[in-house]
Amino acid sequence: MSNGDDDPADASKGADAAGDAEEAADAGESTERTAVPTRPDEATEESLNEYLDEIAALLDDAETEADLDDVDALLDDAEDGLDEADLPEPDEDDEDDDAEDPRGDLEDRIGDLRESVEDARGPYAADVVDAIEAAVATIEDTEWTADGRDDAADAVDAFLETAGELVDVDAFPDHDELEEQAAALGAVAEAVADADLDPDDDADTVAALLDATDDLEAGLDDAEEWDDLETHEQLRAQGYYDVLGHYKDYPVEWSALKEHEKRGNVDMILLALDSLQSDFMERHCLEALERMGKRAKTDASLEELLGRAEKRDQFAISILGKMAAAEATETLVEYVPEDSNPQLQKAVFKALGEIGAAEAVQPLADQLDPQGDTADLVRPHAARALGFIGDTRAIDPLADALAEDDSDDVRAAAGWALRQIGTRDALETVAEYADERSFLVSTEAEKAERSLDAASATA
Template identity: 45%
Template structure:
C-alpha cells in the first residue's frame, strides 16, 4: 500500500475520532441541560412549599428539602467552553454564546434563586423568645453604657416602668423596679461609705430580671406567636423612649460643669470667663478632679492652657493618664507636667523615651522630665546624647543625668567635662557631677578650680569634699 493511501486512512480515522468526541460532548451537555431543567421545576415546587408552610415544623421540612436541592445543584459541573480561534475575516458582529456559556448562565440563575429562597425561609421563621431577649439586652446595654443627665434618669425610669407593665401583662409576671428609685446625677455614697448603684445600674439589674422572665416563659414560636409579637412591639417602644431620653452630652458644657459642682466655689465673678475664676479657686484648694473636669470639658485653647498651667504647678498623680495621652501627641506642656508629677511609671517613662532622640524642641522638656522622675531606664539613652551635634542637646542631657543622680553617669560626664569644645556644656557636666554628689564625682569636679571657663570654676568651688579618713 502506498504512503499516500496510509495518509488518507490516518486522516479519516482522526476525523472519525473527532466526530465521536463532539457527539459525546454534545450528549454530556444535553444531559446537564436536562438536569438543570429538572432542578428548575423542583425549585418552583420548593417555592410553593415555602408559601404553604405555617409552622416551624413545616419550615424545617422545607429547609431540609432546600439543603438536598443545593447538594444536587453543586454536584453539577459545567465544562469550560472551548477557546475560540480568531478569524481576521470575521465580521464585527457578536458571535452566539457557546452551549457551555448558556448552561453556566442557567446554573447561576438557579443558584441565585435558591439563595433567595433560603433568605425567604429565614425571614418566615420566628419571631422567637430569643429575639425578645436580645432586644431587651440591647436596650439595657444602652442604658448602662451611657451617661445620662438627671432628667434623663427620670425619663429612663418612666420608660422602664411602661415596658415592665407591658411585659407583665403579656407574661403574667410581676417584674418591678426597686422601691424608692429616684433620679440622680451620679453615684452617691451610702451609709457604709461605699458607692451605691446609679439609676442605670438599677435599671440594668431589673432588665436582667425581665429577660429571665421571658426565658422562663418558654414561649413557643407557633403557639405563642402573638405574645412574642407583643413583646417585640413593647421592646421597640421601649427602645424609642430610651433613645429620646436626655443624655449628659445633650447638655451644654457650662451646664455640665454647673451640675458637676464646678461653679459652686464662686461667691462672685472676679475673672471673665467665670470658668477661669473657678479654675483658680479649685487650684488654690487642691481640687484636682475639678481641674481635670474642666480640662476634659472645655474646648477653648485659652482654658486648656490655663488648666495645663494649673496642673504643672500642682503636679498631681491623678493627671498621669490624660497627660500621657497628650504627651503622646508631642505636647510640650504635658511632658513638663509629667516631670513635675515625678512618678516613675512605666507608661510615663516609655512615652518620654520616645522623644530622647527626637527634635530639640521635644528633647529639652523630655530630658528634664526624665531627670525629675529619676528614670533609671533613661540613663543610657540620655548618655548617648552627650555626643549630639547640638551643644544645647549635650547640655540638657548632662543636666538630666545629674537630676537622675545615678553613678553610672560619672564616667561619661567626666569625659564631657574634659573634652567638650563648648564651655557651657562642660559647665553642665560639672553641675551634674555635683548633683550626683559621690566622693568620686566631686573629686573630678574639684580638679577644675583653675579652669578657663568661669562657670566651670564656679562648680568646682562649690565642691565640698569630705576629708580623707
Template identity: 50%
Template sequence: MSEDETNGDESPETDDTEPVDLEAIRTRLDGLEDDLEELDSNLESAETEPDLDVVEADLESFREELESVEIPEPPESDDEDDEDDEPAPEEELQERHDDIESDLSDLEDDLEDQRGPYGEDVISEIEGVSGTITGTRWSVEGDEELIVAVDEFLAEFNSLLGSDVAVPGDLEPASGAELGDNAVENGQAVREGLGDTLAEATDAVEAADLDADDDAETIAALLEATDDFEDDIDEATEWTDLEVREQLRREGFYDVLDHVKDFPPEWHALKVHEKRGNVDQILLAYDSLGSEFMEDHCLEALERMGPEAAIEPMVQKAGRRDTAAMRILGKIGVADEEVVDALVDYVDSNPDLQKPAFRALGEVGAADAVEPLAQQLAEDNADVRSWAARALGLIGDTRAIDPLADILADDEEDRVRASAAWALAQIGTVDALEIVADYDDDRAYLVKAEADNVDLEPVA
C-alpha cells in the first residue's frame, strides 16, 4: 500500500473490519435512558409483591439489552498534546453507558429495599437469638433473665400471631458453679429448653404462612418484638461476666461502694479508687476486665494519676505497640532504663507510634534518647521532624542546640522551624535563647512569635 493511500481522515481498515455506526449506538442509549426513567416510575408506583415481580422482570430484560450494547474503543493517537482535546465520541458514549449501568444498579437496590419484610425474616431473627441462648454459658442470674426475656417475648409473639407457645414450667435457673455438681447439667437443660421453645415459635411463624402484602403490619410488629427480645438477651448476665465480678469482689474491688451511682458498677468503683489513689485496684481491674470500655477507663485513670507502680505493666503494654501505655509512661515521668528502652524502640518506627513515643521520651527527660531523636530531624516527614524537635526541647539537653539551630535556619516547613525555635527556648541556655532571638523579624509568624517570647534580660 502506498503512502498516499493511507493519508486521510479515516483509519485504515482490514477486510474483516466494518465501520461502527456510532450514531446508532447513541440512539440506542437515548432509548435506554427513556426506558430507565419509565422503570423508575413503575418501581415508585409498585404497591404489592406481584407489582414488584413485574418491575424485577423488566429490570432483568433492561440489563440484558444494556449489556448487548458494545461501545468500541477510541482510536489510539500519537499526539502527546491530546490531553487538552475534546474526548473522543467513543469515550462520551462509554461514559453514558456507565451512567445508565450505575442508575440501573441503584434501581435494583431500591427494588430489594422495597420488598418484604417476609415471614422468613422473622424466623431468621428468632433462630439467631436462639443460637445465642443455646451457644452461651450463663450465670444463675443469666438463666433467670433468659427465662423472663423469653416469657415476655412470647407474650407479645402470641398476641400478634394468635399462637400459644410457652416456656416449660419446670425450667430451673442453675448454670452457676455455686449450685454444686449438677450446675452445668442444669444450665444446659435451661438452654436446651428455651431453644426448643423458640423452635416451636419458628414453626408457628411458618404455619401462619404470612403474606408480605396482606400481613405486612404483623410481620413488622413481630420483627420489632424480636429486636427487643435480642436486646434483652444481650443484657443477660453471662457466666464469664459473673466470674470476673466474683474475682474482683474477693479482691475487695467493690468494697469502696456504698451504692452504685454509675453503671456498670466497675466504672463507679474505678472512679472511687482513682480518687483514693488505689493504684493496685485499678491495675487489678485493668488485668481482670475484658471490656474495652473498662480497659480504656483504667488507662485514662492511670494517665491522670501517673503512678510509678504502673511502670512495669505499662512497659509491657508499650512493648506491644500500645500508644496509651506510652502516654502513661510519659505522665509517670521516670526515666529509668526499662522505660527509655521501651520507648526508644519506636523512635525509628511509623508516625502513629513515633508521636506518642517522642512525647513520652521528652516528658521523662530521657537523655539517652537525644541522639536517636536528633537523627529524626532529617526525616522526610515534616510531622516527624516537628515532634522530634519538641521532644528534644522537653528533654532540655544542650547537645540538641546545634541540630535544632540547623533546623530553624534551613527547614523548608515553617511549622518545623517553629518547633525548633520552641525547643531551643525550652532548653533555655543563653546560647539557645540568642539563636531564637535572632528570628524576631522572621517571615513566618509562628517562628517570629517564638522569638518574641524570648527574654534575654538577666534574672535579678
C-alpha cells in the first residue's frame, strides 16, 4: 500500500516485485518464500526498519538474479520512503558521537543491504574471463626461473584440462612453450565469453571455472620468479660465477668481474651492474667498461650508458667517449653550451672529441669565444676536442683563437688542435708563431714546423 501523496511510479516498484512473486506461483514454482513486502503508509523510523527487516528476509531467500533485482527495486522504494519521512535531525552542536541520527542509521542499513545484494550476485562468466586475462598478464610480464617456467606450465596444463571439460575449446599447446600456453589461455577466455553462460542456469559451470582459475592463480603464485631469488642466487643461476676456479679478491663478485672484463663478457658486467646494488660494485663495473673501451660497446651497454648520460652522469659520458659511441652524439651536443656546469662541459667535450663527432664542430667552435666566469676552464678543452675530431671546418675558428685569445692555455690548445687536423694550411697557421713569447704556443709552432719540413722532405 501507499499513501495518496506517493508518486505512482515509485509506489509501483514494490508492487512490481510482488507481481513477480505471484507470476512465479502461477507458473508452479515454489511459493514457500518470504512474502514480498510493501512500503508502510506512514514512514517512520520504526516502520522503515520493519520494512527493511522484511527486505532482508527476502534477500536471504533470493535464489536467482531476478530475485536479487526484486530486492534492489525494494531498496529503491525504501530510499524513496526515507526521503519522504519526517525524521528528527541530529543536533549540530552535539559533540557526542553516539547522538541519535535515525536518518543516517537507515541510510547505512540500506547501504549494507545493497552491498549484500552485490555479494550475492553471480558468479558471472565475465569474472572468469577477467581471471584468465590476469593470469595471461602474469605469465607474459614475469621473468621466470627455469624451474618456475616448468611449474607455471604445469598450472596452465591443469587449468586447460579442466576448462576443456567445461567449455567448447581446443587449446592444448606444447608444455614447454609457455608463450603458446598464454595464447591458449586467451582462447579459453574467448570461448567462455562466447558460451553466453547464464549466472543462474549455468551457475555450476561458472563456479567450476572460477575454482579452476583460483587454482591457476595459486599455481602461478607458487612458481619461482627471478625476483624470488636472492641476488647471489640469481647471479649463480645466470652463470656469473662460472668463470671462477679459485679466487683471492674479496668480494667474490669482484673477482668474477675482473675475469669477465678479461674475457670481454659485457653482458655479465651489465648483469652485475644491474644486480649488485652497492656503490663499490657499481664503480668497478663502470670502470671495467671504461677500460674495455670499444670492446664494451654493445646494444645493451649503449642503452645502459645512454640512460645514465641523459641524467648528466659524467662517468657514463666518459665511457661513451672511450667506446667512440657515435650513438651518443645527439645527447652530448645538447650539453655543450651548459656553461653553468663546467665539469660536465669538459667531460662532454672530451667524449665528443674521442667519438670524432662532426656534428659537434660548430657547437664546440662557439665555445672558443670568452663566455662568463668559467670560460677559461672549458675553452682549452673545446679546442682540443676540435683537434680530436679533425674536421677542417675548425681551422678558421682555431686560427682566430690562436691569434686573438688572451689566454695562453687557449692559444696553445688551438695550436695543438690545428696540428692534429694536420693539413698544410693548418700547420702553416701554427708555424707562424715560432717566435711567440709564450713557451706553450712556440712549442706547438716548432712542432708544426718540423711536420712541414718532414712533409717537404718526402714530397
